[in-house]
Amino acid sequence: MRYVLRRFAQLVLVVVVVTFLAAVALRFLPGGNDVIVAIRSGGGVTPEQYQAVVEELGLDKPILSQYFSWMGDFLSGDWGTTWTTNQSISTEVKRALPISTYLMVYGQFVALAFAVPVAVWSAYRQNSRFDRVATTSAFGMLSLPNYIVAPVLMALFSVQRKWVPFPSTYHSLWDDPVAHFKAFVLPAATIAIPLYAGYMRLLRADMIGTLQSDFITTARAKGVGTRRLLFGHALRPSLFSLVTSAAVNIGSLMGGVVIVEAFFLLNGMGRLTVESIFRHEYPTVQYSVVILALIYVGINFVVDLAYAWIDPRVRAGRALG
Amino acid sequence: MRLGCLTPGVIDVTSPVTAGRESTDIEMGDMGMAHQTASSRRHPVRVFAALTISIGLAASACGGDDGGSSADTTSGGGAETTAPGTDSTAVATTAPPPTTAAGVEAVPGGKLVMGIEADTSSPWRPYEMICAISCYQVIRNIYDSLAMPNGEGGWSPYLAESITPNEDYTEWRITAPADVTFHDDTPFDGAAIVDNLERAKTGVVTGNMLTPVTGIELDPADPMTAIVTLDTSWASFPLTALAGQAGMIASPTWMAAADEDETLKSKPVGTGPFVYSDYRPNELFAMKKNTNYWNSPYPYLDEIEFRPIPDALSRRDALKSGTIDLLHTTNGQTIAEFRDTQEFPMTEIANNAEVGYTLLHVTQEGSPLLDRRVRCALAYATDEQSLIDAIGAGVGQIASGPFSPTQVGYLEETEYPIVQDMAEAQRLIAEYKAEHPGPLTIALATTQDNTSRTTAEFQQQWWEEAGFDEVTLDQIDQGNYIVTALLGNFQVFQWRNHGGFDLDQQYQWWHSSSAPEVGSLALNFGRIRDTRLDALLEENRASDDPVRKQEIAEEVNHLFATECYNIWGAYTTWGIAYKENVHGPTVFRLPDGKEAVFGAGMAGTFYPMTIWIDQ
Numbered sequence: 042m043r044y045v046l047r048r049f050a051q052l053v054l055v056v057v058v059v060t061f062l063a064a065v066a067l068r069f070l071p072g073g074n075d076v077i078v079a080i081r082s083g084g085g086v087t088p089e090q091y092q093a094v095v096e097e098l099g100l101d102k103p104i105l106s107q108y109f110s111w112m113g114d115f116l117s118g119d120w121g122t123t124w125t126t127n128q129s130i131s132t133e134v135k136r137a138l139p140i141s142t143y144l145m146v147y148g149q150f151v152a153l154a155f156a157v158p159v160a161v162w163s164a165y166r167q168n169s170r171f172d173r174v175a176t177t178s179a180f181g182m183l184s185l186p187n188y189i190v191a192p193v194l195m196a197l198f199s200v201q202r203k204w205v206p207f208p209s210t211y212h213s214l215w216d217d218p219v220a221h222f223k224a225f226v227l228p229a230a231t232i233a234i235p236l237y238a239g240y241m242r243l244l245r246a247d248m249i250g251t252l253q254s255d256f257i258t259t260a261r262a263k264g265v266g267t268r269r270l271l272f273g274h275a276l277r278p279s280l281f282s283l284v285t286s287a288a289v290n291i292g293s294l295m296g297g298v299v300i301v302e303a304f305f306l307l308n309g310m311g312r313l314t315v316e317s318i319f320r321h322e323y324p325t326v327q328y329s330v331v332i333l334a335l336i337y338v339g340i341n342f343v344v345d346l347a348y349a350w351i352d353p354r355v356r357a358g359r360a361l362g
Numbered sequence: 363m364r365l366g367c368l369t370p371g372v373i374d375v376t377s378p379v380t381a382g383r384e385s386t387d388i389e390m391g392d393m394g395m396a397h398q399t400a401s402s403r404r405h406p407v408r409v410f411a412a413l414t415i416s417i418g419l420a421a422s423a424c425g426g427d428d429g430g431s432s433a434d435t436t437s438g439g440g441a442e443t444t445a446p447g448t449d450s451t452a453v454a455t456t457a458p459p460p461t462t463a464a465g466v467e468a469v470p471g472g473k474l475v476m477g478i479e480a481d482t483s484s485p486w487r488p489y490e491m492i493c494a495i496s497c498y499q500v501i502r503n504i505y506d507s508l509a510m511p512n513g514e515g516g517w518s519p520y521l522a523e524s525i526t527p528n529e530d531y532t533e534w535r536i537t538a539p540a541d542v543t544f545h546d547d548t549p550f551d552g553a554a555i556v557d558n559l560e561r562a563k564t565g566v567v568t569g570n571m572l573t574p575v576t577g578i579e580l581d582p583a584d585p586m587t588a589i590v591t592l593d594t595s596w597a598s599f600p601l602t603a604l605a606g607q608a609g610m611i612a613s614p615t616w617m618a619a620a621d622e623d624e625t626l627k628s629k630p631v632g633t634g635p636f637v638y639s640d641y642r643p644n645e646l647f648a649m650k651k652n653t654n655y656w657n658s659p660y661p662y663l664d665e666i667e668f669r670p671i672p673d674a675l676s677r678r679d680a681l682k683s684g685t686i687d688l689l690h691t692t693n694g695q696t697i698a699e700f701r702d703t704q705e706f707p708m709t710e711i712a713n714n715a716e717v718g719y720t721l722l723h724v725t726q727e728g729s730p731l732l733d734r735r736v737r738c739a740l741a742y743a744t745d746e747q748s749l750i751d752a753i754g755a756g757v758g759q760i761a762s763g764p765f766s767p768t769q770v771g772y773l774e775e776t777e778y779p780i781v782q783d784m785a786e787a788q789r790l791i792a793e794y795k796a797e798h799p800g801p802l803t804i805a806l807a808t809t810q811d812n813t814s815r816t817t818a819e820f821q822q823q824w825w826e827e828a829g830f831d832e833v834t835l836d837q838i839d840q841g842n843y844i845v846t847a848l849l850g851n852f853q854v855f856q857w858r859n860h861g862g863f864d865l866d867q868q869y870q871w872w873h874s875s876s877a878p879e880v881g882s883l884a885l886n887f888g889r890i891r892d893t894r895l896d897a898l899l900e901e902n903r904a905s906d907d908p909v910r911k912q913e914i915a916e917e918v919n920h921l922f923a924t925e926c927y928n929i930w931g932a933y934t935t936w937g938i939a940y941k942e943n944v945h946g947p948t949v950f951r952l953p954d955g956k957e958a959v960f961g962a963g964m965a966g967t968f969y970p971m972t973i974w975i976d977q
Contacts, residue, residue, distance in 0.1 A: 079849075126643040127485055127627040136642070199683040206685040208671060210645075306671060308645045316644055319810075319839030 048345045052338050059334040063327045064111035065104055070323075074100055080321045081124055097121075098324075111327075120328050123317075130325050133313060134332060140211050141309035144301065145294050147225050148232030149287060155233075156240035157283075161271050163241070164248030175241065182238035187297055191231045191304040198227060208306030228305045232297055236290060243286055247279035254278075280351055288344035292337055472975035473665040474944065477677040477689040481644050481670035486630035487617050488558065488610040489565030492844055495966035498607075499690065500647050500668050503661075503970060504545075505610040505632035508536060508555070509600040513949070513957035515863055517601040520952060521550070521611055521633060523586075525604065531595045531904070536604070537587045542656045544613035545637045552580045555588035557614040566848070568608040570870050570885045575603075595904040598866045635661040635971040644670060660950070661971035672811070681706060681939060687975070688940035690966055693813070694754030697937040708939040709946045711960065711968070715766040716861035720744075720806075720821070720929035723853050725889040726880065730802055731853060735790040737926035740854075742779050742787035743828035749820060750932050753813055761930040763919040764860045764868070771865060771915025778923035778930060784827060791829030801831040806854040807846065810837050814856055847887040850880040855887070858934060865902045865915040872918075873899050890927055936966045943976040 067077060078094045092101075099107040114120060120130035163172040199207035205223045212220035251257060252275055260274050299311030306312075310329060317325035478496035488505060491497065506521035519525050523539035542550040559578045562568035577591035592599065603609060616631035628641050633656065636649035647668040651661055669686060671677040674693035678700075680686045691697065700708040720740070722731050730736045750758035760780050765772040779786075795802055804825070808818040815837060822833040838846055847855055860868055870876045874896050876886035895918065902914045922928065940946055947968035949960050960968070 122624045123643070126641075127624045128643060129625055133643070195679065195683075199685075200679050203684050207680055207683045208669065208676070208685060210685075306645075306669075306676070308642065312644065319842070321842065 044349060045346065048342055052342045055338045056335060059338075060112060060115070060331055061108050063331045063334075064108045066327065067098060067100060067323055068104070068107075077323070080323075115328065115331065121324055123322050123325055125320050125322065130328055133325065134310070134328060137308055137310045137313040137329075138332065140307055141295075141298055141302070141311060143214075143221075143225055144228055144232065144298055144307065144309060145291070147229035148236060148294065149290070151229055151233035152236035152240055153287070156237045156244060157276075160241045160244035161248055161276060163245045164252060165267070165271055167249055172245075176245070179238035179241050182234050183242075185235060187231045187235065187300055188304065190234055191227070191301060194227045194230060195305070211307060224307070228301045228307055231301050231304075232294065236294075239286065239290075240283055244279060244283045247282050248275055251275045251279045277351065281348070284344060284347055284351060288341055291340045295333055295337065468659075468662050468945065468974040469977050470659070470662045470974065471664050471977055472662075473667065474663050474688060474970065474973060474975065475667045475669060475686045476970070477671045477680050477686040478668050479670070479674070479677065479690065479692075480672055481647075485620075485627040487561070487620060487627060488607055488612050489561040489563075489568045490627070491565075491607060492567060492848070493607065494844060495690075496668075496670065499967040501610070501630065502634070502967060503636040503649055503666065504630045504634045504638055505612060506634050507605050508609040508611060509604040510952060511601060511605055511863075511959045512952055512954075513959050517598075517605055518952040518954045518956050518958075519600075520605075522555075522604070523953075525600045527597075527599070531597045531599065531906075532592045534590045534592075534599055535581070535587055536590065537584070539656070540586065542633055543654070544615070544633050545631045545652060546613050546615055548613045548615040548631075550611065550633055552584065552586045552588045554611060554614050556580050557617070558611050559588065559590065559608070561617065562608045565608075566883045567885065570876050571603055571606070571608050573870075573875060594900075596866075597904065597906040598864050601864060602866045602869065635969075636666060639665070646670075655971075657953070657971075662974035663970065666970055674811075674813075678939075681941070684941075687944050688938065688946075688973075691937050691939070692934055692966070693937075694750075694757035696939075697757045697935065698755040700937055700939045706939045706941065707944075707946065708937050711936045711938065711966070712766075712933070713768045713960070714861050714863050715768075715933040715935065716858050717761045717764055717766060717933055718856075718858045718931035719761065719764075720931065721847070721852075721855040721857040721888050722926075722928055723850060723855070723888050724927055725877070725891050726850075726853065729853060730794065730798070730804065733794055733798075734925060735794050736802075737929075738779075739787040739790035739794070739828050740825060741926050741929050742783045742790065743824040744821060744929055745782035745824065746780065746931055748782075749817055752820075753816060754932070757935060758932040761932050763922055763930060764928070765915065765919055766861070766933040769861075769863050769915075770912055771919050773916060773919050776919055776923035778926070780930070782824075784824075787824075787828035795829065802829065803832040803834070804830055804853050805834045805836055806856075807836045807838055807843075807852045808856045809843055810839055818856065848883040848885070850882075850884060850887065850889055857887070861934075865899065865911065865918060868918075869899050869903060888927060892921070892925070892927075895921055934966075938968065945974045945976075948972045 070077060074091075074095055077098065077100070078091050081094045081098075082090055095101050099110045102110060118131050120134075122129055123133065159175050163169075163175045166172050195207050198204045205226055207227075209224040209228060210220075211224055214221045248271075254275075257270065257275055260270055265274065295311065298309060299315055301307070302309045302312040303315065310333060314326060314329040314333070316322075317329060476499075478499055480494060480496045485491065486501060486504075488501075491501065493501070508520065508522040509517045509525055510520040512518040521538075521542070522536050524535070524537045526535050526537075527533065536552075536555050538551050538555060544550060544554075548554070556578050559572070559575070563572050563575060563578070574592045574594045574596055575590055576593045577589070579589050581587035581589050590599075596602075600609075611633060613631040616626065616629075620626040629638050631638065635652050635655045635657070637652050639650045640646065640648040649666050651664050655661065669680075671680055671686075671689075674691050674696055677686075677689045677691060678693075678696045681689050682705075697708070697710070700706055722737055722740070723729065724731050724737065726732070746760050750756065750760060759767075762776045762778055762780055763771075763773060791802065806818050806821060806825075808814045815835070818835050822835060825833045836852075846852060847857070859871060862868065870885040872886060872890055872895055874886070874891040874893075876884055877889040877891055878884050880889070898914050898918050898921070902911055905911050905914070938946060947960070947970070949957050950969070950972050952958050958969075
């Protein structure tokens with residue numbers, strides 16, 4: 042429990058820092074309030090309109106007061122409207138968040154679903170033909186950036202075969218599951234391919250080490266079957282690096298998602314954030330960044346708890362001896 | 363390349379044309395300058411290039427991003443279709459279902475998904491819009507304009523029942539027809555016209571256009587009529603002002619409601635052929651058929667969905683994948699490809715084309731561009747033809763000035779150097795540097811589109827070879843590109859503009875009254891302040907003598923050439939490619955019996971209400 046509380050306290054600290062930086066970031070933009078007001082209102086404003094914009098954004102308040110005011114709006118969901126398209130920012134984020142979430146989840150799921158069995162079998166059959174094919178192909182996949190994978194997949198499966206639509210259009214899983222998966226299959230595959238390669242190689246290496254452990258030898262001596270040996274005994278202690286990597290990848294995935302969403306024109310959080318930056322939609326950027334940060338620290342918190350479950354030494358604070 | 367551009371005023375256009383596919387509806391009207399079509403499937407005819415195109419340096423510019431190509435053209439009359447069958451063009455009429463010579467009737471119904479080059483939305487109230495081509499393509503389905511360019515080179519009333527001037531063109535009476543209502547059932551009447559024009563007077567773009575307007579009031583004797591008074595004689599007021607953004611009419615009820623609730627601004631309400639249905643930034647703009655549209659039998663389609671796909675090649679791939687039914691593009695590579703394809707018919711629009719060019723800020727304090735020699739050195743150093751060939755797949759016609767071949771004032775040859783002369787460029791720069799010691803630097807702004815960037819890199823290389831110590835490139839996102847131009851925060855800017863057929867349509871772009879200081883929004887982006895140009899524009903505005911107007915426009919052309927106010931690129935051609943079951947855009951007849959120009963009188967746009975789909 043102490044471990045959990047300590048991790049939670051760290052999470053709260055990160056959240057405070059991130060939200061504070063996001064809330065007061067407007068103060069540090071080049072050009073100051075004049076530029077912000079010009080962007081917000083299109084220029085040519087009266088002094089009254091100028092003041093109204095400054096007050097709306099809390100730029101006339103002391104920095105802490107601005108922060109608490111901003112946090113109040115954030116927590117209450119009163120995020121205002123986008124400056125150029127007059128959309129509710131909270132609605133925009135609510136629309137974008139599931140898309141990025143599905144994309145990351147599907148990408149991770151597909152990568153892990155293929156990586157784990159392939160890695161386990163490769164480790165078990167080290168240096169076999171299967172292992173050599175698996176590791177060599179993983180090498181190739183690791184060298185494929187998503188901006189190469191995406192157009193190739195699109196050309197093959199959208200333009201030539203017309204199996205999946207391009208651009209991808211999001212459909213709710215519950216309203217139209219077929220269209221939903223069609224929209225995500227190529228973007229998720231684009232994300233999954235390099236992830237799969239990394240996970241497979243990581244898990245394979247750990248599994249090889251684990252399979253050489255004394256307890257595995259003992260299990261074998263006891264006549265434990267192959268499947269139980271691999272998945273019941275060897276896999277769990279080999280997962281530590283994989284779980285760490287998967288968690289760390291959440292952060293890099295957010296970056297990758299930006300590219301993939303832009304390529305397939307999926308309007309997820311990545312595209313929303315980038316487009317908002319380009320359009321100088323600062324409030325949208327603020328809320329989007331904070332949402333992404335919360336997701337990131339939240340997932341890492343869960344991963345920390347998972348460590349403790351996977352390896353009791355973490356709970357006991359003896360992980361490093 | 364892309365470009366796009368603000369075209370607030372209205373625009374252009376000319377001739378009728380259209381294109382059709384083998385079974386087009388409509389009969390041909392005056393084919394004027396239209397170029398027609400040929401079947402891409404069976405007769406891969408290359409529509410000619412003379413009017414087409416260009417890539418232009420400028421390829422980039424405001425608007426969407428079509429990567430590669432050329433300049434676009436206005437949707438004016440010249441349209442060519444690479445579609446099967448004969449070259450019959452057709453003119454849809456307001457009579458019940460138009461039929462082709464073969465007796466094929468337009469079939470109502472269906473949904474069209476169109477890929478557009480950018481989501482350049484803004485608040486959708488007409489007076490607040492800062493629009494590029496895609497924005498106009500979308501919003502013209504929701505709003506009708508009071509007037510519309512016709513195929514005879516003039517204007518006709520459209521939403522307005524009549525638009526009549528006094529003897530010296532200083533007062534115009536605009537009368538609304540009876541029984542037309544907005545989509546929210548608000549009646550369209552004189553008060554609605556007054557409300558819209560009064561708001562337009564306050565708009566950043568529309569206000570500049572309506573500068574001469576001194577009074578807008580309801581006729582006390584006729585609630586259906588608005589009276590507009592001007593401080594100058596303005597013979598082409600309906601064409602320049604009322605057929606474009608300033609003449610687009612929105613529901614006063616909705617505009618008032620949007621004053622209180624900002625989120626309503628993105629849900630426009632007009633009298634147009636389609637009714638707003640849904641808008642998701644960067645994803646789609648959907649609309650449904652206005653079943654009570656006053657201009658029956660339009661529209662044919664039940665639904666239209668516009669999907670912004672900024673990258674030109676991605677837009678092409680979206681058509682190929684079947685996700686969209688129709689696209690527009692100025693990308694030379696795409697146009698060249700669709701000219702040859704057997705799968706997708708394409709209508710090309712090249713009349714009264716915009717010109718792709720490099721816009722120079724010519725009055726910025728301390729800028730080397732104040733010196734004519736530096737400006738002309740940029741022109742001499744540029745090899746536009748190589749850009750057309752290398753980036754625009756050869757689709758393009760090099761520009762000798764601001765006016766394309768079908769525009770009044772076009773000259774095949776001017777004093778402008780269309781052939782690269784690096785030695786002359788180096789001589790001019792050396793001369794300037796001898797008088798102005800110190801580093802000679804310049805900043806070139808472009809969009810984030812790859813083709814535009816490539817174009818800029820060519821320019822950077824040439825200009826540094828000419829003697830500039832440094833040419834820096836600034837990539838600006840599409841959303842801020844136009845605003846940057848409006849504010850004048852640039853030195854050199856890739857752009858596309860100036861489609862149309864009357865010089866008066868360029869007034870706001872070039873007259874010094876539209877050129878306030880940097881930091882203030884201005885339509886005269888380059889802040890040209892030339893008394894000779896002002897005088898010519900003013901004389902043209904007041905004149906209704908076609909011969910004199912032609913002379914004036916040619917003088918303007920020469921003036922631009924000798925002063926090197928801009929670096930001309932290529933004339934723009936737009937390609938409208940679509941699936942085989944789609945019957946592409948056609949010309950239709952206006953309420954006064956004249957043909958409308960092909961397209962919507964604005965480069966790159968057309969009226970989807972004339973499109974129908976095989977069911």
